[in-house]
Amino acid sequence: MFKIILAKNAGFCFGVKRAMSIAKKTAGNSSNKPVYTFGPLIHNPQAVSYLESIGVHSISKLDEVQPGKLIVRSHGLHPQIITAAKEKGFEIIDATCPFVRRTQDFAKTLLKENYEVVVIGEAEHPEVVGIVGHTDGKAVIVENESDIEKLVGREKIGIVTQTTQSMEYFQFLVMKILEIGNEIKIYKTICGATQKRQKATLELAERADIMLIIGGKNSANTTHLAQLSGKTGKPTYHIEKSDEIMPAWLKGKTIIGISAGASTPAYVIKEVISKLESIMEKISDPSGSRLLYKEEVVND
Ligand code: SF4
Numbered sequence: 485m486f487k488i489i490l491a492k493n494a495g496f497c498f499g500v501k502r503a504m505s506i507a508k509k510t511a512g513n514s515s516n517k518p519v520y521t522f523g524p525l526i527h528n529p530q531a532v533s534y535l536e537s538i539g540v541h542s543i544s545k546l547d548e549v550q551p552g553k554l555i556v557r558s559h560g561l562h563p564q565i566i567t568a569a570k571e572k573g574f575e576i577i578d579a580t581c582p583f584v585r586r587t588q589d590f591a592k593t594l595l596k597e598n599y600e601v602v603v604i605g606e607a608e609h610p611e612v613v614g615i616v617g618h619t620d621g622k623a624v625i626v627e628n629e630s631d632i633e634k635l636v637g638r639e640k641i642g643i644v645t646q647t648t649q650s651m652e653y654f655q656f657l658v659m660k661i662l663e664i665g666n667e668i669k670i671y672k673t674i675c676g677a678t679q680k681r682q683k684a685t686l687e688l689a690e691r692a693d694i695m696l697i698i699g700g701k702n703s704a705n706t707t708h709l710a711q712l713s714g715k716t717g718k719p720t721y722h723i724e725k726s727d728e729i730m731p732a733w734l735k736g737k738t739i740i741g742i743s744a745g746a747s748t749p750a751y752v753i754k755e756v757i758s759k760l761e762s763i764m765e766k767i768s769d770p771s772g773s774r775l776l777y778k779e780e781v782v783n784d
Contacts, residue, residue, distance in 0.1 A: 486740065489688060491743040491744075494742070497747075500581075502558075518550060529702075540555065546568060559609070560581075561580070563617050583677075587644050587646075589618075590671040591642075595620075602642065612625060640666075640668075641664065643658060644671045648705035649708070682709065689718045694719045694733060696729070696742050697721070706722065709743050729763065731767060
């Protein structure tokens, strides 16, 4: 007997669903104008291929194409890019997730209030680049403990964080920063969808024999889920699609836990479950019974 359990909160979040819906609508009402996203709309290769198939093209430079409709991705964009796009004649369609927008606004407010603005997150991640851009490039990025050196001597420190940061690491870095400044203002801007996915993944990893975390290898929130799950000591594999599953991983395992990042489409999760079912049917004791159990996916 084996169980395949899907985490309570897995797959597309509110912000990603919203961005995909805006992109589909824009492609459908393009008025024959080309439609672009500056960088991938979301960090999932299958979703980006789908968008390409309906005429939403990801670009990395404004100069490489004729002006058309430019969708600002869910991670937001550096304001200079938006200004440059408008000047070149692009029509801007804003799909920035409202939770990312809120973080950008908090960072701007902290700057106005004369705080040394700190963004806890990955320096190269587009969301972090965008947030720093909203402080005119003045915010300090703290990606790891050694970056905290840059804050020595600062009295007033205002903190925001990348929305997909792991709660545990955010708390660790905040505690270190607390040792430096005298006046510290903290906006805990990790979004609810991220927190729910982290909690559901941890709970599931505790009772599973093996965890598969599905999502883009370039997806920060999926990578954090895989790291969290791995820290429980359970064998954890971060995969993008079903054909990466190795039957050897599943030998002797009874409870298979699945979680997926906020940018993982539902059909990719379904394909993984089908593949697991077919592998487990082959390697399980044929006289034993099979039980497939999926927890309700809330997707919020
Ligand atoms: S993970 Fe959170 S911040 Fe990012 S798009 Fe989803 S809801 Fe928005």
